[in-house]
Amino acid sequence: MDLVFPHTFVPWFRSVAPHIHAYRGKTFVVGIAGELIAAGKLNHFAQDMAILHAMGVRLVLVHGFRPQVNDQLTAKGHTSRFSHGRRITDSVALDCAQEAAGQLRFEIEAAFSQGLPNTPMANSTVRVVSGNFLTARPVGIVDGVDFLSSGVVRKVDAGAIRRAIDIGALVLLSPFGFSPTGEAFNLSMEDVATATAIALQADKMLFLTETPGIREHIDDPESAIDTELALADAQRLLAALPAPTQPTDPAFYLKHCVEACLGGVERSHILPFATDGALLMEVFTHDGIGTMVVDEKLESLREATSDDVGGVLQLIEPFERDGTLVKRDRTEIERDIGLYTVIEHDGVIFGCAALYPYPEARTAEMAALTVSPQVQGQGDGDKILKRVEQRARAMGLDTMFVLTTRTMHWFIKRGFHPVDPDWLPEARKRKYNWDRRSQVLVKKLG
Structure with a gap:
């Protein structure tokens, strides 16, 4: 074989x-x-x-x-x-x-x-x-x-x-x-x-x-x-x-x-x-x-529910394994599932992203933006990004940021710009992994 x-x-x-x-x-x-x-x-x-x-x-x-x-x-x-x-x-x-x-x-x-x-x-x-x-x-x-x-x-x-x-x-x-x-x-x-x-x-x-x-x-x-x-x-x-x-x-x-x-x-x-x-x-x-x-x-872009935990895990696991995403355990995803946006087609989840707000700094982190390899290049990532931005604006936030090691250029093309990790809100800065050396990119939501 x-x-x-x-x-x-x-x-x-x-x-x-x-x-x-x-x-x-x-x-x-x-x-x-x-x-x-x-x-x-x-x-x-x-x-x-x-x-x-x-x-x-x-x-x-x-x-x-x-x-x-x-x-x-x-x-x-x-x-x-x-x-x-x-x-x-x-x-x-x-x-x-x-x-x-x-x-x-x-x-x-x-x-x-x-x-x-x-x-x-x-x-x-x-x-x-x-x-x-x-x-x-x-x-x-x-x-x-x-x-x-x-x-x-x-x-x-x-x-x-x-x-x-x-x-x-x-x-x-x-x-x-x-x-x-x-x-x-x-x-x-x-x-x-x-x-x-x-x-x-x-x-x-x-x-x-x-x-x-x-x-x-x-x-x-x-x-x-x-x-x-x-x-x-x-x-x-x-x-x-x-x-x-x-x-x-x-x-x-x-x-x-x-x-x-x-x-x-x-x-x-x-x-x-x-x-x-x-x-x-x-x-x-x-x-x-x-x-x-x-x-x-059949394609549905919506906020996630507890029924979507398994689908989100299945979607992001290969990207965690190859180091593209930071690993999240099931307990964490179950706890935060209401923060996720998913894109679903005929009952199968093909994309997701989470939005973690930091209201005191009037910003939010978009994390775990993932699109299945089966549908990459068809615009699903842009659809999810747009929906997450809408959620952040609805919270009255001024900016949204991401941490990435491999997809910096994708975000820059969509209006993000790189900043020093010291820009991060204090609560997020304390969790920043200096060994991973993720790029921090910010987008204004005006």
Whole structure:
């Protein structure tokens, strides 16, 4: 084994642990475009889903079959017809959809039944359950277009799905529903996933699609992906976009994410299936890989509470160990936790700082300013500094100071200037470690 491996693997695995704890017992509805299967990505996707299943995530999988139905129609010499971004399902298209759904269900169940040694599926047991969980109604005639046997979800049997996932099964839904009279309707994967996520009040809805997500500049295909959209921002963007006519249009999946969030699903994601492991990267890394629509900003900058002691300890411990920070024991942090400001993302603390006031000298020390290496360079340090300055001003203080041995230039760029240690308030001067020879930097709060 490479001797460097433990030094990279262990910290990485520990960094993932908070996400594992957070998602155990949670419900995810995952929708996959039929293009994912057509592109030969099913086996790797099933392996990633099996990992989530093993970690205690309750899973509902909805598959699409747009390209498979198109292929069936072409083989029969029949033309695919679409309108308003939806298939017009005549009797031939309905037969093709039923054939495609049966074949895909077989392939998906086979993928989850693998157990080859030396693969992620070794020792896995994923039981796939499918059935008539959906009641549907016809789309009808829209703007003069008769959609025939195309339908929309009328009702989801959420109770039956919950009972299945409660016993550890993965529920597989095909985009088919039936009317109370037994008539079959061809549904869209996106409608089924959205309706199911809302009915279950799922913790996440994730689409694996042919699009990489929502770009920061919609008209620029080279611009970066917007990794997080607040619901209000997503609604404004959606209102400005033209009505989607095909899955690659920016509004196509975004409208379903907005609908899910309005229906009580806190987080909805658009991920590119072309990126191997996109599902795992989105769930287990800080910024993910696609676009997440949330009904509130997941990043929270706030004053710490007693519940944050463990997270603060975990955050600062590596920096204490390498000498960047002065060591503080748990008792001290528990005693002073009300003096800390933390920045949290999706339940995990990624930054902190403490403010120790010296009112008699009209100053305060900012200590233990720490940002996780996972998110350094993204501005979290500046956000914490600004909030701590606000707290100091609210106390009526004139200045704020820091002691540092390694980050002097970072503070100087932000308005601090160096002073002699004799400048320190008497109470702080008595605790100054002359052996450590920390630089003292002060900032006026005017």
